[in-house]
Amino acid sequence: MNTVVRPCSLLLVLGFAASCGELVAPPNPESKSIMSPSSAASSETATLGAGCYWCIEAVLQQVPGILSLKSGFMGGHVKNPTYEEVCGKKTGHAEVIQVTFDPGILSYADLLQWFWKLHDPSQPDGQGNDIGPQYRSAIFYHSDTQRKIAMESKAALDAASKFGRPVVTEITAASDFWPADDDHQDYYRRNKSQGYCRYVIAPKLDKLGLKK
Numbered sequence: 001m002n003t004v005v006r007p008c009s010l011l012l013v014l015g016f017a018a019s020c021g022e023l024v025a026p027p028n029p030e031s032k033s034i035m036s037p038s039s040a041a042s043s044e045t046a047t048l049g050a051g052c053y054w055c056i057e058a059v060l061q062q063v064p065g066i067l068s069l070k071s072g073f074m075g076g077h078v079k080n081p082t083y084e085e086v087c088g089k090k091t092g093h094a095e096v097i098q099v100t101f102d103p104g105i106l107s108y109a110d111l112l113q114w115f116w117k118l119h120d121p122s123q124p125d126g127q128g129n130d131i132g133p134q135y136r137s138a139i140f141y142h143s144d145t146q147r148k149i150a151m152e153s154k155a156a157l158d159a160a161s162k163f164g165r166p167v168v169t170e171i172t173a174a175s176d177f178w179p180a181d182d183d184h185q186d187y188y189r190r191n192k193s194q195g196y197c198r199y200v201i202a203p204k205l206d207k208l209g210l211k212k
Contacts, residue, residue, distance in 0.1 A: 043067055044103045046111055046146070047074055047174050049094035049138035050119035051127025056097040058188035058201050059118045062210045065106025070098045071187070072179040074140050075170075080178055086134050094138045094170075098177050108146055112153045115139070117208060121154075122163035128200070137167075140174040147171065 050056050053071040060066050073086050076093030086093045101111060119127050121137040139154075141147040150171045158167045179185075188201050192212075202212045 042102055042104055043100050044108065045142050046099040046101065046108060047096050047140035047142070047177060048099065048115050049074070049096040049136060049140070049170075050115060050121075051095070051135045051137075052130050052196075052200075053095040053097050053180070053184070054187040054196070055127070055201050055204055056118060057186070058197075058205060059208060059210060060097060060099060060114065061189070062205075063106065063111075063114055065102045065104075065111075067100040067102055069100075070177075070179055071184050072096060072098060072177050073134075074098075074175055074177050075138060075172065079176070083180060083184065087132075089132050089134060093134060093178070094136050095134050095180075096138065096140065096177070098179075109149050109153060112139070112150060116153070116157055118204065120163060121157070121167045121169045122165045124168050137169040139169060139171045141171065142174045147173075 048056060057069050057071055060069055072095075073081055073091075073093035074096045076086070076091040078085060078091040078093070081091045081093055085091050086095070099111065101108075119137060124136070125131065125133045126135045127137075139146075139150045141150055154167055154169055154171060188197050191197050192202070205212045
């Protein structure tokens, strides 16, 4: 059964109306977000917000060392928020991807390099035409080590003046993570013909030299 959810924003691209939450197809039970095998003992968790979580997921699914990805929400004050509530911009949550990765293959610092590349961290409360606090750039650290690496990485990016304006990425301690509905998981791989995927996510992958 197809599930239709209200869009967080309206994106007009080549005459097509598309947004991060316009049309959501049912999940494919055969589709998995686990990219490579690893034991729990060798894994680490990271939580990142960089606009629409579909975009972050689509990029990180192709990064070696990523073990699993989960779309959801963090940083708000409402327990177990719905997608619609987050889109209402009153819960304080950001759309995030919670990442499980193997630090023996992918260091946290290198993961952040992907994070900086996949979005514009100088745009406040939004990415492109996805506007609102739920689309803010955010790093939710899970340890003092992650906090230190994130602060140093952000400072280095600011010093490089790559974006021509200050990096506004929020760096704060991880809080409760609320997974999004199954319809929002593994979204791009299941919905490549959907408007948002074709006109927003696919060009992003192409720009980063990743498979569309």
